[in-house]
Amino acid sequence: MIDARGQSCPIPVVMVQNAVKKENHPSELQVKVDAKVCVENITRYAATVGYTVSVEEADGEYTLTLKK
Amino acid sequence: MSKRINPWVLITGALVGIAAVLLTALGNPANMGFCIACFIRDIAGATHLHFAAPVQYFRPEIVGLVLGSTIMSLASKEFKARAGSSPATRFIIGAFVMIGALVFLGCPLRMVIRMGGGDLNAFVGLAGFFIGILIGVFFLKKGFSLKRTYEVTKTEGFALPGLLILLFGIFLAVPSLFAFSESGPGSKYAPALISLLVAIVVGAFAQKSRLCMVGGMRDAVMFRDFNLLSGFAVIFVVVFLGNVILGKFTGFSTISQPISHSSELWNLLGMVLVGWGSVLLGGCPLRQLILAGEGNGDSAVTVLGMLVGAAFAHNFKLAGSADSLVDGVYKVGGIATTGKVVVLIGFAVLLVISLLNSTLVKKEAK
Numbered sequence: 530m531i532d533a534r535g536q537s538c539p540i541p542v543v544m545v546q547n548a549v550k551k552e553n554h555p556s557e558l559q560v561k562v563d564a565k566v567c568v569e570n571i572t573r574y575a576a577t578v579g580y581t582v583s584v585e586e587a588d589g590e591y592t593l594t595l596k597k
Numbered sequence: 598m599s600k601r602i603n604p605w606v607l608i609t610g611a612l613v614g615i616a617a618v619l620l621t622a623l624g625n626p627a628n629m630g631f632c633i634a635c636f637i638r639d640i641a642g643a644t645h646l647h648f649a650a651p652v653q654y655f656r657p658e659i660v661g662l663v664l665g666s667t668i669m670s671l672a673s674k675e676f677k678a679r680a681g682s683s684p685a686t687r688f689i690i691g692a693f694v695m696i697g698a699l700v701f702l703g704c705p706l707r708m709v710i711r712m713g714g715g716d717l718n719a720f721v722g723l724a725g726f727f728i729g730i731l732i733g734v735f736f737l738k739k740g741f742s743l744k745r746t747y748e749v750t751k752t753e754g755f756a757l758p759g760l761l762i763l764l765f766g767i768f769l770a771v772p773s774l775f776a777f778s779e780s781g782p783g784s785k786y787a788p789a790l791i792s793l794l795v796a797i798v799v800g801a802f803a804q805k806s807r808l809c810m811v812g813g814m815r816d817a818v819m820f821r822d823f824n825l826l827s828g829f830a831v832i833f834v835v836v837f838l839g840n841v842i843l844g845k846f847t848g849f850s851t852i853s854q855p856i857s858h859s860s861e862l863w864n865l866l867g868m869v870l871v872g873w874g875s876v877l878l879g880g881c882p883l884r885q886l887i888l889a890g891e892g893n894g895d896s897a898v899t900v901l902g903m904l905v906g907a908a909f910a911h912n913f914k915l916a917g918s919a920d921s922l923v924d925g926v927y928k929v930g931g932i933a934t935t936g937k938v939v940v941l942i943g944f945a946v947l948l949v950i951s952l953l954n955s956t957l958v959k960k961e962a963k
Contacts, residue, residue: 535679535747543819546819564675
């Protein structure tokens, strides 16, 4: 689980990008963020590297699950 | 159209372009319908933080942009008081971003507006802005972070919007307390309430769309994501067409451009400072206002840093002066030696901040 809560734009996307590269395109990745803008940015990035994203929201925090 | 382009970005870009042309037609300075750096500088002048007579007016646009963002983020339940991500560092970066912008004579938003008005000096600024973004992106890839924010009390989130509303109320009630330019850019302004209303609309849309001048190029370089860059392009096209329609477009040139100088090296370097600093901050000056409106205390501190940077820029004569005609002779403007030295100091400061907050110097945090 990548914890990108509180990180300002575009660091959450960089964290996901690094994880995708480091783990050589894993079949599943989870990211936690606390701003809607990060959900949008990560979702857009994930689509470019072939992932679909599902989002769960609880108490203003979002858990994104990226799947191949 | 690519699914990755958010239509709100295109709409906001068009709105910003229309607002810039409209506010200029209603009295704002030429090619300065909307300029975050210039308007914060004018507010610094109006509130007696600097004494440069031509640039003093309490610009309602700044109040409106923040307020529009607050209204939209409250309505969409996105307003969240947060802070704690290296506020003092952000204050300093904000001040240098402002100094870089005033050396060039405009923030990234005015750079695009100047480009749409045919000012080729702004294209040199664009080159510098791009170089600055590339430097910032390099450090982002090396793990640069000013660390995370945390949720804080509501008062922190409302601090800047509240302060601006209070000051604007006092400005309307007792204008004589504030300084007003009698000539120069500060003496040119659209009717205050129209400026406020237009800026509230733009601020609301900018919050919704996340429009950001630096974000556009940064995302295009880092992620091949052209979403925000599309807003940048739309502003250029709308301002260009607006100027053509209103008969104000006289071709592309570096000479005799409104509030612009042709000392190209310093146009370039000023905007390198703006681009680099803005990437470290996570957004351009416009975006900082919008984030402050959403409750981000760090961005509010950044805006205050920009205000102080503007005051320093004029008190220490760091800001650029425009090309002018003196007794029929064209005089190239530019910046004084102090300004040149401070731009170079700015690079040194950004380099230290970039290095100390990236994995080039520190070990990656677990």
